[in-house]
Amino acid sequence: MSAHESEWTLRRLRAGELAAAEAARVQAHAAGCETCAQALRGLDDAQARFEAEVPFERFEAGVERALQRQRRQDAARPPPRRWVATTVAIAASLLVVVLVRPLLTPDATSTEGLGLNRLKGGTAAELRIGGGLGPQREATPGTPEPLDPGERVMLGYKAGTHRYVAALSVDAIGEVSPLHPESGASAPVGPGSDQQWLPSGWEFTGSGAERVILVLSDEPLPMETLAEAARRAFEKADGEVVRMAPLEVPGEQTHWVLLKP
Structure with a gap:
C-alpha cells in the first residue's frame, strides 16, 4: 500500500x-x-x-450581455418546430478538457434545442474558454467553437432543483473521457443557488471535434452508465460526434462542440 x-x-x-x-x-x-x-x-x-x-468577473459581464441578447432573440423568433421522429440528426455543440452553457432536455432533438441556456427551475449551464492569446469567451451550444492552441475550458452550472452533476466528453473517434468526477457516480452539486464551477479544468489535445456534456440529475448516475450512454449515442450517429443525440439518461443535459486545432 x-x-x-x-x-x-x-x-x-x-x-x-x-x-x-x-x-x-x-x-x-x-x-x-x-x-x-x-x-x-x-x-x-x-x-x-x-x-x-481567466477572471470570472469580467466574463460574467459578457455572459449577462449574451443572455440579454438571447432573450431578445427568443422573444422575436416563432416557437421552435417540434419533430416527431426521434432519429433526426442534430448538429450539437462540442467541447474539450483543462478547466471546465445552456441546458438540454432529454427529449430535445433539434439544433435549436441545443442552444437553450435556461430550463425549468432556474437550471443553466455554461462553458468558458480562456488561457490562450485572445480574450476569454463563452461557447454557445449548437454552434461549434474553434479552439486555439493552449486554450482551456471551465464548466459552470446552476443546478436549480437538481442535486447531482457530472461531465464527460466524446472525441471524434468515439473515445469517452469522464471529466467530473473521474470515476464513481455523479457528484453532489455545490451549496446555494448561485453559479457553481467544477473544481477541475481541461485542455484538450489532438485535433478534430470534441463534444462536452454536462448532466444535472436528481439522483447520482454512475459515470460508467453515462459513458455507455455516450457510446451508444455515438454509434447511433454513425460515428459522427457532431451529430450525436442527447444521452438516454435521466436529468437535464447541455452539449457543446469544440473544434481542436
Missing part, C-alpha cells in the same frame, strides 16, 4: 467528493505528510493561476 495519497484522491478532497470519514482521514494524513501537503498546495496554486488568467 502506498505511503502517500494518490493525486486523484487529493483532487477529490479539494472538490468535496469524499465521504466525511474519508475526507477526515485524508486531511489528517496530509497534515502530517509534507509530500501530500505539497501536492495539495500545487493543486491550489494551479487553480489560482487559471483563475488569474
Whole structure:
C-alpha cells in the first residue's frame, strides 16, 4: 500500500467528493505528510493561476450581455418546430478538457434545442474558454467553437432543483473521457443557488471535434452508465460526434462542440 495519497484522491478532497470519514482521514494524513501537503498546495496554486488568467468577473459581464441578447432573440423568433421522429440528426455543440452553457432536455432533438441556456427551475449551464492569446469567451451550444492552441475550458452550472452533476466528453473517434468526477457516480452539486464551477479544468489535445456534456440529475448516475450512454449515442450517429443525440439518461443535459486545432 502506498505511503502517500494518490493525486486523484487529493483532487477529490479539494472538490468535496469524499465521504466525511474519508475526507477526515485524508486531511489528517496530509497534515502530517509534507509530500501530500505539497501536492495539495500545487493543486491550489494551479487553480489560482487559471483563475488569474481567466477572471470570472469580467466574463460574467459578457455572459449577462449574451443572455440579454438571447432573450431578445427568443422573444422575436416563432416557437421552435417540434419533430416527431426521434432519429433526426442534430448538429450539437462540442467541447474539450483543462478547466471546465445552456441546458438540454432529454427529449430535445433539434439544433435549436441545443442552444437553450435556461430550463425549468432556474437550471443553466455554461462553458468558458480562456488561457490562450485572445480574450476569454463563452461557447454557445449548437454552434461549434474553434479552439486555439493552449486554450482551456471551465464548466459552470446552476443546478436549480437538481442535486447531482457530472461531465464527460466524446472525441471524434468515439473515445469517452469522464471529466467530473473521474470515476464513481455523479457528484453532489455545490451549496446555494448561485453559479457553481467544477473544481477541475481541461485542455484538450489532438485535433478534430470534441463534444462536452454536462448532466444535472436528481439522483447520482454512475459515470460508467453515462459513458455507455455516450457510446451508444455515438454509434447511433454513425460515428459522427457532431451529430450525436442527447444521452438516454435521466436529468437535464447541455452539449457543446469544440473544434481542436
